Amino acid sequence: MNGTLLDAAAVRDNDSTVWVEPSGLQVSAAALTKDVCALRGRHRLLAGRRVALRCQDSCALLRALIALDGFCAALLLVHPGTTDDEFSLFCETFHPDAILDDSQFLPLLDSDAVLSDVTSIVTSWIIPTSGTTGTPKLIPHTLSSLARTVKKASANVELRWGLLFGGTRFAGLQVFLQSLLGGGTLLIPPDVTSFDKLIDFLVRNDCNALSATATMWRKILMLPSAVRLQLRQATIGGEIADQHLLDALHKMFPQARIFQIYASTEVGVGFTVKDGVAGFPVSWLHDSAGGTDFKVKEDVLWLRRTDARQHRETASPIEIDDEGFINTGDRVKIDGDRVYFLGRDNGAINVGGNKVSPEEVEAVLMSHSAVLLALARGYRNPFSGHIVVADVVLQNNIHNKPNLLSELQALCRSRLAPYKVPARIAVVESLSINESGKIIRRN
Protein backbone atom coordinates (compact mmCIF):
# COMPACT_ATOMS: atom_id res chain seq x y z
CA MET A 1 0.00 0.00 0.00
CA ASN A 2 1.07 3.60 -0.56
CA GLY A 3 0.58 6.31 1.99
CA THR A 4 0.42 6.22 5.75
CA LEU A 5 -2.13 4.95 8.23
CA LEU A 6 -3.27 8.50 8.82
CA ASP A 7 -3.90 8.92 5.08
CA ALA A 8 -5.94 5.71 5.17
CA ALA A 9 -8.05 6.97 8.07
CA ALA A 10 -8.49 10.40 6.47
CA VAL A 11 -9.83 9.04 3.17
CA ARG A 12 -12.60 7.06 4.84
CA ASP A 13 -16.13 8.49 4.99
CA ASN A 14 -16.20 10.94 7.88
CA ASP A 15 -19.09 9.16 9.55
CA SER A 16 -17.82 5.60 9.11
CA THR A 17 -17.03 3.89 12.40
CA VAL A 18 -13.36 2.93 12.48
CA TRP A 19 -13.56 1.13 15.78
CA VAL A 20 -15.69 0.45 18.82
CA GLU A 21 -13.84 0.77 22.13
CA PRO A 22 -14.29 -1.59 25.11
CA SER A 23 -16.57 1.00 26.71
CA GLY A 24 -18.86 0.84 23.68
CA LEU A 25 -17.66 4.22 22.38
CA GLN A 26 -17.90 4.35 18.58
CA VAL A 27 -15.02 6.24 17.00
CA SER A 28 -15.70 7.76 13.59
CA ALA A 29 -13.07 8.37 10.93
CA ALA A 30 -13.45 12.12 11.37
CA ALA A 31 -13.04 12.00 15.14
CA LEU A 32 -10.09 9.64 14.92
CA THR A 33 -8.31 11.71 12.29
CA LYS A 34 -8.69 14.85 14.36
CA ASP A 35 -7.52 13.04 17.44
CA VAL A 36 -4.36 11.56 15.94
CA CYS A 37 -3.46 14.82 14.21
CA ALA A 38 -3.51 16.42 17.64
CA LEU A 39 -1.36 13.59 19.01
CA ARG A 40 1.09 14.11 16.19
CA GLY A 41 1.21 17.78 17.06
CA ARG A 42 1.93 16.91 20.65
CA HIS A 43 4.72 14.52 19.65
CA ARG A 44 6.11 16.66 16.80
CA LEU A 45 9.64 16.40 18.21
CA LEU A 46 9.55 12.70 17.42
CA ALA A 47 9.57 13.32 13.66
CA GLY A 48 12.18 11.06 12.09
CA ARG A 49 13.04 9.46 15.46
CA ARG A 50 13.10 5.89 16.75
CA VAL A 51 10.29 5.25 19.22
CA ALA A 52 9.60 2.28 21.47
CA LEU A 53 5.89 1.89 22.23
CA ARG A 54 5.21 0.21 25.57
CA CYS A 55 1.42 0.38 25.45
CA GLN A 56 -0.80 -1.91 27.51
CA ASP A 57 -4.06 -0.64 26.08
CA SER A 58 -5.00 -1.61 22.52
CA CYS A 59 -6.83 1.67 21.80
CA ALA A 60 -3.82 3.72 22.91
CA LEU A 61 -1.51 1.56 20.83
CA LEU A 62 -3.63 1.86 17.68
CA ARG A 63 -3.89 5.65 18.10
CA ALA A 64 -0.11 5.72 18.52
CA LEU A 65 0.44 3.69 15.35
CA ILE A 66 -1.82 5.94 13.27
CA ALA A 67 -0.20 9.08 14.72
CA LEU A 68 3.40 7.93 14.29
CA ASP A 69 3.38 5.84 11.09
CA GLY A 70 4.93 7.85 8.27
CA PHE A 71 6.22 10.28 10.89
CA CYS A 72 8.81 8.36 12.92
CA ALA A 73 11.75 6.50 11.40
CA ALA A 74 11.08 3.31 13.36
CA LEU A 75 8.49 2.04 15.82
CA LEU A 76 9.22 -0.82 18.21
CA LEU A 77 5.98 -2.53 19.22
CA VAL A 78 6.65 -3.94 22.68
CA HIS A 79 4.23 -6.71 23.64
CA PRO A 80 2.41 -6.17 26.94
CA GLY A 81 3.97 -8.45 29.54
CA THR A 82 7.50 -7.91 28.24
CA THR A 83 9.82 -7.82 31.27
CA ASP A 84 12.18 -4.93 31.92
CA ASP A 85 15.13 -7.27 31.30
CA GLU A 86 13.78 -8.29 27.90
CA PHE A 87 13.02 -4.68 27.09
CA SER A 88 16.60 -3.67 27.97
CA LEU A 89 17.85 -6.29 25.52
CA PHE A 90 15.56 -4.92 22.82
CA CYS A 91 16.91 -1.42 23.48
CA GLU A 92 20.49 -2.60 22.98
CA THR A 93 19.52 -3.53 19.42
CA PHE A 94 16.87 -0.92 18.71
CA HIS A 95 18.39 2.20 20.34
CA PRO A 96 15.17 4.17 20.91
CA ASP A 97 15.20 7.97 21.05
CA ALA A 98 12.01 7.85 23.12
CA ILE A 99 9.97 5.32 25.06
CA LEU A 100 6.24 6.06 25.18
CA ASP A 101 3.33 4.39 26.97
CA ASP A 102 -0.48 4.61 27.12
CA SER A 103 -0.52 7.95 28.93
CA GLN A 104 1.01 9.71 25.93
CA PHE A 105 -1.79 8.57 23.65
CA LEU A 106 -4.95 9.45 25.53
CA PRO A 107 -7.45 11.24 23.30
CA LEU A 108 -6.90 15.03 23.29
CA LEU A 109 -10.55 16.01 23.40
CA ASP A 110 -10.18 19.77 23.18
CA SER A 111 -7.86 19.81 20.20
CA ASP A 112 -8.58 21.48 16.89
CA ALA A 113 -5.50 20.38 15.03
CA VAL A 114 -5.55 20.08 11.25
CA LEU A 115 -3.53 17.76 9.04
CA SER A 116 -0.19 19.48 8.80
CA ASP A 117 1.68 19.02 5.55
CA VAL A 118 4.66 17.11 6.87
CA THR A 119 6.50 14.97 4.38
CA SER A 120 5.75 11.31 5.03
CA ILE A 121 8.56 8.84 5.41
CA VAL A 122 8.44 5.04 5.31
CA THR A 123 8.37 3.92 8.92
CA SER A 124 9.97 0.66 9.90
CA TRP A 125 7.69 -1.34 12.22
CA ILE A 126 9.72 -3.61 14.48
CA ILE A 127 7.77 -6.51 15.97
CA PRO A 128 9.36 -8.99 18.41
CA THR A 129 8.59 -12.67 17.75
CA SER A 130 6.46 -14.39 20.36
CA GLY A 131 9.57 -15.84 21.94
CA THR A 132 8.16 -19.29 22.67
CA THR A 133 11.38 -20.70 21.29
CA GLY A 134 14.22 -18.89 23.03
CA THR A 135 14.97 -15.19 23.03
CA PRO A 136 12.48 -13.04 21.08
CA LYS A 137 13.87 -11.69 17.83
CA LEU A 138 13.12 -8.22 16.46
CA ILE A 139 11.61 -8.53 13.00
CA PRO A 140 11.39 -5.42 10.82
CA HIS A 141 8.26 -4.83 8.73
CA THR A 142 6.79 -1.90 6.84
CA LEU A 143 3.17 -0.87 6.55
CA SER A 144 3.11 -2.10 2.96
CA SER A 145 4.55 -5.50 3.86
CA LEU A 146 2.07 -5.92 6.71
CA ALA A 147 -0.86 -4.74 4.63
CA ARG A 148 -0.08 -6.94 1.64
CA THR A 149 -2.95 -9.33 2.34
CA VAL A 150 -5.55 -6.61 2.98
CA LYS A 151 -8.64 -7.10 0.84
CA LYS A 152 -10.37 -3.97 -0.39
CA ALA A 153 -13.57 -5.42 -1.90
CA SER A 154 -16.59 -3.18 -1.34
CA ALA A 155 -18.35 -5.94 0.64
CA ASN A 156 -15.59 -5.69 3.25
CA VAL A 157 -16.88 -2.26 4.28
CA GLU A 158 -19.67 -4.03 6.13
CA LEU A 159 -17.34 -6.31 8.02
CA ARG A 160 -17.15 -5.77 11.77
CA TRP A 161 -13.96 -7.46 12.94
CA GLY A 162 -13.57 -8.68 16.49
CA LEU A 163 -10.02 -8.20 17.77
CA LEU A 164 -9.04 -11.39 19.61
CA PHE A 165 -5.29 -10.76 19.57
CA GLY A 166 -3.21 -8.12 21.27
CA GLY A 167 -2.63 -5.07 19.07
CA THR A 168 1.13 -5.61 18.98
CA ARG A 169 0.82 -9.20 17.74
CA PHE A 170 1.32 -9.91 14.07
CA ALA A 171 -2.13 -11.50 13.85
CA GLY A 172 -3.70 -8.57 15.75
CA LEU A 173 -2.09 -6.07 13.36
CA GLN A 174 -3.43 -8.00 10.38
CA VAL A 175 -6.98 -7.66 11.74
CA PHE A 176 -6.48 -3.97 12.56
CA LEU A 177 -5.10 -3.19 9.11
CA GLN A 178 -7.79 -5.20 7.33
CA SER A 179 -10.53 -3.30 9.16
CA LEU A 180 -8.94 0.15 8.83
CA LEU A 181 -7.72 -0.11 5.22
CA GLY A 182 -10.52 -2.38 4.04
CA GLY A 183 -13.15 0.07 5.28
CA GLY A 184 -14.63 -2.13 8.01
CA THR A 185 -15.04 -1.60 11.73
CA LEU A 186 -12.78 -2.97 14.46
CA LEU A 187 -14.41 -4.16 17.68
CA ILE A 188 -11.92 -3.86 20.55
CA PRO A 189 -13.11 -6.05 23.44
CA PRO A 190 -12.47 -5.17 27.08
CA ASP A 191 -9.70 -7.08 28.84
CA VAL A 192 -11.69 -10.00 30.13
CA THR A 193 -10.43 -13.29 31.39
CA SER A 194 -13.51 -15.21 30.32
CA PHE A 195 -13.95 -16.13 26.68
CA ASP A 196 -17.68 -16.14 27.27
CA LYS A 197 -17.72 -12.41 28.17
CA LEU A 198 -15.56 -11.64 25.19
CA ILE A 199 -17.96 -13.36 22.80
CA ASP A 200 -20.81 -11.53 24.54
CA PHE A 201 -19.15 -8.18 23.72
CA LEU A 202 -18.73 -9.24 20.10
CA VAL A 203 -22.33 -10.41 19.77
CA ARG A 204 -23.65 -7.15 21.27
CA ASN A 205 -21.62 -5.18 18.74
CA ASP A 206 -22.78 -7.18 15.72
CA CYS A 207 -19.42 -8.78 15.04
CA ASN A 208 -19.52 -10.60 11.72
CA ALA A 209 -15.84 -11.31 11.06
CA LEU A 210 -13.27 -13.02 13.25
CA SER A 211 -9.68 -14.12 12.89
CA ALA A 212 -8.34 -16.64 15.41
CA THR A 213 -5.87 -19.48 15.79
CA ALA A 214 -7.10 -23.05 15.45
CA THR A 215 -6.90 -23.45 19.24
CA MET A 216 -8.99 -20.32 19.80
CA TRP A 217 -11.60 -21.47 17.27
CA ARG A 218 -11.92 -24.80 19.06
CA LYS A 219 -12.68 -22.92 22.26
CA ILE A 220 -15.18 -20.65 20.50
CA LEU A 221 -16.95 -23.69 19.07
CA MET A 222 -17.63 -25.02 22.55
CA LEU A 223 -19.18 -21.79 23.86
CA PRO A 224 -22.99 -21.91 23.87
CA SER A 225 -23.08 -18.14 23.15
CA ALA A 226 -21.03 -18.52 19.96
CA VAL A 227 -24.07 -19.58 17.91
CA ARG A 228 -25.28 -16.00 18.29
CA LEU A 229 -22.35 -14.76 16.21
CA GLN A 230 -23.59 -14.14 12.68
CA LEU A 231 -20.22 -14.58 10.99
CA ARG A 232 -19.65 -13.79 7.34
CA GLN A 233 -15.89 -14.22 7.59
CA ALA A 234 -13.96 -16.73 9.69
CA THR A 235 -10.18 -16.67 9.36
CA ILE A 236 -7.87 -19.32 10.80
CA GLY A 237 -4.18 -18.57 11.15
CA GLY A 238 -1.07 -19.32 13.15
CA GLU A 239 -1.70 -23.02 13.60
CA ILE A 240 -2.69 -25.90 11.35
CA ALA A 241 -6.39 -26.15 10.55
CA ASP A 242 -7.51 -29.76 10.20
CA GLN A 243 -10.60 -30.88 8.29
CA HIS A 244 -12.46 -31.63 11.51
CA LEU A 245 -12.19 -27.98 12.58
CA LEU A 246 -13.05 -26.62 9.13
CA ASP A 247 -16.18 -28.76 9.01
CA ALA A 248 -17.23 -27.76 12.51
CA LEU A 249 -16.82 -24.07 11.64
CA HIS A 250 -18.84 -24.48 8.47
CA LYS A 251 -21.59 -26.18 10.43
CA MET A 252 -21.77 -23.49 13.10
CA PHE A 253 -21.34 -20.53 10.72
CA PRO A 254 -22.91 -21.67 7.44
CA GLN A 255 -22.93 -18.12 6.03
CA ALA A 256 -19.24 -17.55 6.63
CA ARG A 257 -16.38 -17.64 4.16
CA ILE A 258 -13.68 -19.70 5.85
CA PHE A 259 -10.12 -18.65 5.08
CA GLN A 260 -6.98 -20.40 6.21
CA ILE A 261 -4.15 -17.89 6.33
CA TYR A 262 -0.64 -19.21 6.05
CA ALA A 263 1.97 -16.60 6.90
CA SER A 264 5.66 -17.05 7.38
CA THR A 265 6.09 -13.79 9.25
CA GLU A 266 9.84 -13.76 9.29
CA VAL A 267 10.21 -13.94 5.53
CA GLY A 268 7.23 -11.86 4.44
CA VAL A 269 5.51 -14.51 2.36
CA GLY A 270 2.14 -16.05 2.77
CA PHE A 271 -0.97 -17.30 1.09
CA THR A 272 -4.66 -17.94 1.76
CA VAL A 273 -6.63 -21.14 1.21
CA LYS A 274 -10.31 -20.44 0.63
CA ASP A 275 -11.89 -23.74 -0.39
CA GLY A 276 -12.66 -24.99 3.11
CA VAL A 277 -10.44 -28.05 2.68
CA ALA A 278 -7.43 -28.74 4.91
CA GLY A 279 -4.00 -28.15 3.37
CA PHE A 280 -3.66 -26.67 -0.13
CA PRO A 281 -3.99 -28.06 -3.69
CA VAL A 282 -1.03 -30.06 -4.93
CA SER A 283 -1.37 -28.19 -8.26
CA TRP A 284 0.08 -25.11 -6.57
CA LEU A 285 3.43 -26.89 -6.54
CA HIS A 286 3.49 -26.60 -10.32
CA ASP A 287 1.50 -23.43 -10.97
CA SER A 288 2.12 -20.64 -8.53
CA ALA A 289 -0.86 -19.22 -6.64
CA GLY A 290 -1.57 -15.86 -5.04
CA GLY A 291 1.80 -14.43 -6.05
CA THR A 292 3.71 -17.28 -4.46
CA ASP A 293 5.75 -20.15 -5.89
CA PHE A 294 5.71 -23.42 -3.96
CA LYS A 295 8.22 -26.25 -3.66
CA VAL A 296 8.55 -29.29 -1.38
CA LYS A 297 12.08 -30.46 -0.58
CA GLU A 298 12.67 -33.35 1.84
CA ASP A 299 9.15 -32.99 3.22
CA VAL A 300 9.65 -29.29 3.98
CA LEU A 301 7.75 -26.45 2.28
CA TRP A 302 9.78 -23.78 0.46
CA LEU A 303 8.18 -20.58 -0.85
CA ARG A 304 9.16 -17.76 -3.19
CA ARG A 305 7.26 -14.60 -4.03
CA THR A 306 6.73 -14.51 -7.78
CA ASP A 307 7.54 -10.81 -7.88
CA ALA A 308 10.75 -11.55 -5.96
CA ARG A 309 10.09 -8.67 -3.62
CA GLN A 310 10.10 -10.55 -0.37
CA HIS A 311 11.97 -8.45 2.11
CA ARG A 312 15.15 -10.07 3.20
CA GLU A 313 16.09 -7.53 5.75
CA THR A 314 15.45 -9.73 8.73
CA ALA A 315 17.14 -10.32 12.02
CA SER A 316 16.91 -14.10 11.80
CA PRO A 317 19.01 -16.26 9.54
CA ILE A 318 16.81 -17.62 6.80
CA GLU A 319 17.72 -20.31 4.35
CA ILE A 320 17.39 -19.37 0.69
CA ASP A 321 18.23 -21.79 -2.12
CA ASP A 322 19.74 -21.09 -5.56
CA GLU A 323 16.33 -20.43 -7.08
CA GLY A 324 15.39 -17.88 -4.43
CA PHE A 325 13.04 -20.18 -2.50
CA ILE A 326 12.86 -19.67 1.26
CA ASN A 327 12.80 -22.55 3.73
CA THR A 328 9.58 -22.13 5.77
CA GLY A 329 10.59 -24.81 8.29
CA ASP A 330 7.13 -26.35 7.95
CA ARG A 331 6.89 -30.08 7.33
CA VAL A 332 4.27 -31.17 4.81
CA LYS A 333 3.03 -34.40 3.27
CA ILE A 334 1.48 -34.90 -0.13
CA ASP A 335 -1.59 -37.10 -0.12
CA GLY A 336 -3.60 -37.38 -3.33
CA ASP A 337 -4.34 -33.92 -4.72
CA ARG A 338 -3.60 -32.10 -1.48
CA VAL A 339 -0.54 -30.92 0.44
CA TYR A 340 -1.09 -31.19 4.21
CA PHE A 341 0.84 -29.42 6.96
CA LEU A 342 2.42 -31.72 9.54
CA GLY A 343 4.07 -29.19 11.83
CA ARG A 344 7.29 -27.29 12.44
CA ASP A 345 10.45 -29.04 11.31
CA ASN A 346 12.31 -27.96 14.44
CA GLY A 347 9.41 -29.02 16.66
CA ALA A 348 9.57 -32.65 15.58
CA ILE A 349 9.91 -35.32 18.25
CA ASN A 350 12.73 -37.77 17.57
CA VAL A 351 11.57 -41.30 18.39
CA GLY A 352 14.47 -43.66 17.82
CA GLY A 353 15.60 -41.70 14.75
CA ASN A 354 12.11 -41.23 13.33
CA LYS A 355 10.68 -37.71 13.16
CA VAL A 356 7.19 -37.21 14.56
CA SER A 357 5.31 -33.94 14.13
CA PRO A 358 3.33 -33.36 17.31
CA GLU A 359 0.66 -31.63 15.23
CA GLU A 360 0.03 -34.81 13.24
CA VAL A 361 -0.65 -36.79 16.42
CA GLU A 362 -2.78 -33.97 17.82
CA ALA A 363 -4.91 -33.87 14.67
CA VAL A 364 -5.74 -37.58 15.07
CA LEU A 365 -6.65 -37.11 18.74
CA MET A 366 -8.79 -34.07 17.97
CA SER A 367 -10.67 -35.98 15.27
CA HIS A 368 -12.30 -37.91 18.16
CA SER A 369 -15.62 -36.29 19.06
CA ALA A 370 -14.81 -36.20 22.78
CA VAL A 371 -11.55 -34.27 22.38
CA LEU A 372 -11.43 -30.47 22.25
CA LEU A 373 -7.70 -29.78 22.42
CA ALA A 374 -4.64 -31.99 22.30
CA LEU A 375 -0.95 -31.49 22.93
CA ALA A 376 1.59 -34.12 21.92
CA ARG A 377 5.15 -33.84 23.17
CA GLY A 378 8.35 -35.80 23.46
CA TYR A 379 9.09 -37.59 26.70
CA ARG A 380 12.63 -38.74 27.47
CA ASN A 381 13.18 -42.42 27.31
CA PRO A 382 16.31 -44.59 27.53
CA PHE A 383 15.26 -46.94 24.73
CA SER A 384 14.22 -44.56 21.97
CA GLY A 385 15.59 -41.17 23.05
CA HIS A 386 12.10 -39.79 23.21
CA ILE A 387 8.63 -41.21 23.00
CA VAL A 388 5.37 -39.44 22.21
CA VAL A 389 3.01 -38.69 25.07
CA ALA A 390 -0.14 -36.59 24.85
CA ASP A 391 -2.46 -34.49 26.99
CA VAL A 392 -6.05 -33.94 25.94
CA VAL A 393 -8.78 -31.52 27.06
CA LEU A 394 -12.25 -32.99 26.66
CA GLN A 395 -15.28 -31.25 25.17
CA ASN A 396 -17.44 -29.41 27.68
CA ASN A 397 -20.16 -31.96 28.20
CA ILE A 398 -17.95 -35.04 28.06
CA HIS A 399 -16.85 -36.76 31.22
CA ASN A 400 -13.85 -38.98 31.35
CA LYS A 401 -15.37 -42.35 30.70
CA PRO A 402 -13.33 -45.44 31.61
CA ASN A 403 -12.65 -46.70 28.10
CA LEU A 404 -12.03 -43.31 26.50
CA LEU A 405 -8.24 -43.46 26.80
CA SER A 406 -8.03 -46.91 25.26
CA GLU A 407 -10.39 -45.71 22.53
CA LEU A 408 -8.01 -42.84 21.80
CA GLN A 409 -5.03 -45.21 21.80
CA ALA A 410 -6.84 -47.47 19.35
CA LEU A 411 -7.73 -44.50 17.15
CA CYS A 412 -4.07 -43.42 17.05
CA ARG A 413 -2.91 -46.97 16.29
CA SER A 414 -5.35 -47.19 13.39
CA ARG A 415 -4.21 -43.92 11.85
CA LEU A 416 -0.54 -43.51 12.75
CA ALA A 417 2.71 -45.43 12.37
CA PRO A 418 3.54 -47.31 15.62
CA TYR A 419 6.33 -44.90 16.65
CA LYS A 420 3.91 -41.95 16.43
CA VAL A 421 1.30 -43.47 18.75
CA PRO A 422 1.37 -41.80 22.19
CA ALA A 423 2.66 -44.20 24.83
CA ARG A 424 0.57 -42.35 27.35
CA ILE A 425 -2.49 -40.13 27.00
CA ALA A 426 -3.69 -38.09 29.94
CA VAL A 427 -6.85 -36.05 30.38
CA VAL A 428 -6.06 -32.56 31.69
CA GLU A 429 -8.27 -29.62 32.70
CA SER A 430 -6.70 -27.11 30.34
CA LEU A 431 -3.69 -26.42 28.14
CA SER A 432 -1.66 -23.21 28.27
CA ILE A 433 -2.03 -20.82 25.39
CA ASN A 434 0.42 -17.98 24.69
CA GLU A 435 -0.39 -14.37 23.82
CA SER A 436 -0.54 -15.26 20.14
CA GLY A 437 -3.34 -17.72 20.84
CA LYS A 438 -1.22 -20.78 20.14
CA ILE A 439 -0.73 -23.79 22.34
CA ILE A 440 2.51 -23.55 24.29
CA ARG A 441 4.84 -26.40 23.37
CA ARG A 442 7.49 -27.53 25.79
CA ASN A 443 9.44 -30.72 25.67
Next chain:
Amino acid sequence: MLIDSIKQEFCNVLEASGEKLRIDLTSEAVLLETGMDSLGFAILVTQLEEKLGYDPFSLMTEPYYPKTFQEFVDVYEKYRPKS
Protein backbone atom coordinates in the same frame (compact mmCIF):
# COMPACT_ATOMS: atom_id res chain seq x y z
CA MET B 1 3.91 -58.49 43.37
CA LEU B 2 6.04 -56.17 41.29
CA ILE B 3 7.04 -58.94 38.90
CA ASP B 4 3.40 -59.71 38.13
CA SER B 5 2.58 -56.08 37.38
CA ILE B 6 5.54 -55.89 35.02
CA LYS B 7 4.64 -59.17 33.35
CA GLN B 8 1.08 -58.04 32.78
CA GLU B 9 2.11 -54.66 31.35
CA PHE B 10 4.74 -56.39 29.21
CA CYS B 11 2.05 -58.56 27.62
CA ASN B 12 -0.34 -55.61 27.21
CA VAL B 13 2.24 -53.61 25.29
CA LEU B 14 3.14 -56.55 23.07
CA GLU B 15 -0.50 -57.25 22.34
CA ALA B 16 -1.26 -53.57 21.59
CA SER B 17 1.55 -53.54 19.02
CA GLY B 18 0.14 -56.66 17.38
CA GLU B 19 3.01 -58.91 18.47
CA LYS B 20 3.02 -62.21 20.32
CA LEU B 21 5.30 -63.30 23.12
CA ARG B 22 7.90 -65.49 21.37
CA ILE B 23 9.34 -67.14 24.47
CA ASP B 24 8.12 -67.66 28.01
CA LEU B 25 8.80 -64.73 30.32
CA THR B 26 11.02 -66.68 32.68
CA SER B 27 13.75 -65.05 34.74
CA GLU B 28 16.38 -66.00 32.15
CA ALA B 29 14.32 -64.89 29.14
CA VAL B 30 16.49 -62.66 26.93
CA LEU B 31 14.58 -59.43 26.41
CA LEU B 32 15.45 -59.04 22.74
CA GLU B 33 14.09 -62.51 21.99
CA THR B 34 10.70 -61.87 23.55
CA GLY B 35 9.29 -60.15 20.47
CA MET B 36 9.46 -56.68 22.04
CA ASP B 37 11.40 -54.05 20.06
CA SER B 38 13.00 -50.90 21.39
CA LEU B 39 9.86 -48.87 20.69
CA GLY B 40 7.95 -51.44 22.70
CA PHE B 41 10.37 -51.04 25.62
CA ALA B 42 9.99 -47.28 25.42
CA ILE B 43 6.22 -47.67 25.65
CA LEU B 44 6.53 -50.25 28.44
CA VAL B 45 8.72 -48.00 30.58
CA THR B 46 6.37 -45.05 30.05
CA GLN B 47 3.31 -47.08 30.99
CA LEU B 48 5.01 -48.68 33.98
CA GLU B 49 5.89 -45.22 35.21
CA GLU B 50 2.23 -44.33 35.12
CA LYS B 51 1.26 -47.53 36.88
CA LEU B 52 4.03 -47.66 39.48
CA GLY B 53 4.75 -43.97 39.87
CA TYR B 54 8.47 -44.10 39.02
CA ASP B 55 10.82 -44.61 36.10
CA PRO B 56 14.01 -46.31 37.33
CA PHE B 57 15.83 -45.53 34.08
CA SER B 58 15.46 -41.80 34.61
CA LEU B 59 16.67 -42.19 38.20
CA MET B 60 19.93 -43.90 37.18
CA THR B 61 23.13 -41.92 37.10
CA GLU B 62 24.85 -44.44 34.79
CA PRO B 63 23.08 -45.83 31.75
CA TYR B 64 22.22 -49.49 32.18
CA TYR B 65 20.47 -51.79 29.74
CA PRO B 66 19.04 -54.99 31.24
CA LYS B 67 19.45 -58.08 29.09
CA THR B 68 17.18 -60.60 30.75
CA PHE B 69 13.68 -60.28 32.12
CA GLN B 70 15.02 -60.80 35.66
CA GLU B 71 17.49 -57.93 35.22
CA PHE B 72 14.65 -55.75 34.00
CA VAL B 73 12.57 -56.57 37.09
CA ASP B 74 15.62 -56.06 39.34
CA VAL B 75 16.00 -52.51 38.07
CA TYR B 76 12.44 -51.79 39.16
CA GLU B 77 13.06 -53.46 42.52
CA LYS B 78 16.25 -51.52 43.12
CA TYR B 79 14.73 -48.10 42.44
CA ARG B 80 11.38 -48.80 44.08
CA PRO B 81 10.57 -45.80 46.31
CA LYS B 82 10.93 -46.64 50.00
CA SER B 83 7.61 -46.21 51.71
